[in-house]
Amino acid sequence: MQQPASARRATIGRGAKVRTAVLAATIDELVERGYTTLTVDQIAQRAGVHKTTVYRRWADLDALIVDALTEHIAADIPIPDTGSVAEDLRLLARGLVAWISSPIGRAVLAIMVSDAAVRVPELAESRRRIFHDRIERARPVVDRAVARGELPPDTDAAELIKNLAAPVYFRVLITGESVDRHTADHAAAAALAAARDAGSASGS
Structure with missing residues (x-):
């Protein structure tokens, strides 16, 4: 059974692990959804972090995509x-x-x-x-x-x-x-x- 997002967020940790998880989630979401329908909420949920965690590291969605x-x-x-x-x-x-x-x-x-x-x-x-x-x-x-x-x-x-x-x-x-x-x-x-x-x- 899939873990709730809150449980997944608790296991991600901080720093480099968060960055790795978010970048990987960004690529996976791009493959599945494409650029036009991509959102930070989707990426955060997939990575197991809160979207505020994403925004603390990247100014916006485009900056995150460029990095990924x-x-x-x-x-x-x-x-x-x-x-x-x-x-x-x-x-x-x-x-x-x-x-x-x-x-x-x-x-x-x-x-x-x-x-x-x-x-x-x-x-x-x-x-x-x-x-x-x-x-x-x-x-x-x-x-x-x-x-x-x-x-x-x-x-x-x-x-x-x-x-x-x-x-x-x-x-x-x-x-x-x-x-x-x-x-x-x-x-x-x-x-x-x-x-x-x-x-x-x-x-x-």
Whole structure:
């Protein structure tokens, strides 16, 4: 039998545990309900806290959503380190495809490209911050490859990561095609080839 909200609130605790519970509840509610019908009351009930607890930590619902999206995406797409740039990029692309294809990924992406992301300055800034964060987190893949001599010294890490992600997002957002491991592997190989070709051209 499900516990009453008051009983659940008593077990949550304070500080980091509250933050974790509220952020997780926010993502879960976004997946189930979508952005337009989401409320702080729903999130608080799901997290097992009172809504005043939420408002003490986040100014409003949009601020909470921004925080939840940023942390979720940062944690949900791992950055590989296999010792091979080809394999690292392949796994990175596969992680992106797996995330985009998941219920949470689809819900988050829908918010990121919705009119709300244009109308709400916090969400628009969150989108820029999230994508910048993803590039910075993936940068070590390129830096390690340069150090191993697998990529030219002047390789633009940000450009390589964008080239890897662009075909995946294009299929999902523009053409409405499905994406799978083949899509990921092709995107990784094309991005790697482009980086190597750019290095060859600059050195000629």
